Amino acid sequence: MSKPVKGTERAATGKAPVVVVAGGGTAGHIEPALALADAVMRLRPDATVIALGTERGLENKLVPARGYELELIPPVPLPRKPTPELLRLPLKVRDSVRRTREVLDRVGADVVVGFGGYVALPAYLAARGRVPIVVHEANQSPGLANKVGARFARRVAVAVAGTPLPKAEVVGIPLRRSITSLDRAALRAEAREHFGLDPDAPTLLVFGGSQGAQSINTALSGAAKDLADAGVGVLHAHGPKNTLVVQEFPGKPAYVPVPYLERMDLAYAAADVAVCRSGAMTVAEVTAVGLPAVFVPLPHGNGEQATNARPAVDAGAALMVFDGDLTAAKVAELVVPLVTDADRVAKMGAAAVGMGHREADELLARIVLEAAGA
Secondary structure (H helix, E strand, O other): OOOOOOHHHHHHHOOOOEEEEEOOOOHHHHHHHHHHHHHHHHHOOOOEEEEEEOOOOOHHHHHHHOOOEEEEOOOOOOOOOOOHHHHOOHHHHHHHHHHHHHHHHHHOOOEEEEOOOOOHHHHHHHHOOOOOEEEEEOOOOOOHHHHHHHHHOOEEEEOOOOOOOOOEEEOOOOOOHHHHOOOHHHHHHHHHHHHOOOOOOOEEEEEOOOOOOHHHHHHHHHOHHHHHHOOOEEEEEOOOOOOOOOOOOOOOOOEEEEOOOOOHHHHHHHOOEEEEOOOHHHHHHHHHOOOOEEEOOOOOOOOHHHHHHHHHHHOOOEEEOOHHHOOHHHHHHHHHHHHOOHHHHHHHHHHHOOOOOOOHHHHHHHHHHHHOOO
């Protein structure tokens, strides 16, 4: 069997770079990693991109669907901050690092790109001193894995200014080209037909992340009559593990519940306003496509979702309702008047456009390829 060609040797011989991305667990970690992978392949079609993941994460579905190889490693559950629990995980960490190092050696990795979470930490520790590391942090409040990885990374890319990591360079969040190049107006008729929505009614898109959000599901379905009476159609992704039964109102625009949205580009094109969580990826996408939003930050963690939403709210592109305040009555009071006010929707959409970094995918890809010696 031939010996893998390593970074400096590869650069000298001109061989194609091997990029390993570590962004498993949630869609918020995986989607930026896949957007970067797509950008790397556009810039270097001869490159190889391999994703690290665990058997329990969404990467098992999303990565193969995008055509990339997935290597599985043991998961290392991480607290948001250093705690005594982390000290009880040395054996799990050691095993995961050893397995990850075997993968990096076997594939001949030239660079490791981490996006945070429980896949990134063993990747950083396995690559340290052996393979160049690039860290990408999507949130203004970094998680533990990226705090560790940034200490010995070649480059550190962040989504927003003020992120407290050493050597931070603001690049934005890598997004799929199907999102950054989306023409919502041109696709609207096709999108609404695809989901079975009224072609002409003001339309609300509702989603709570890849797994759904019970509080959002309850409040929005509870306001179904108010929305129908106002002539508003609804596309509601309630999560694959949840069920949602909504009363039908004959002669009114449809309220369409779906477990999961495979085509987020069409969902964004169909909508006039979104009600959603405010994970960093979600905020980046809805602002990139110019979609006004009512953000409902996840009430857990270290408050990063409210922080993520704040710039869009301050710019007049979004509203924010805290999870505990979201009720059917609040939807009727706040959301219904918004989605039925075309002038206000247009002004908020205009405010959203231009907030993001549409070229973040290729900017990060160039950083990664440079770190790989390519």
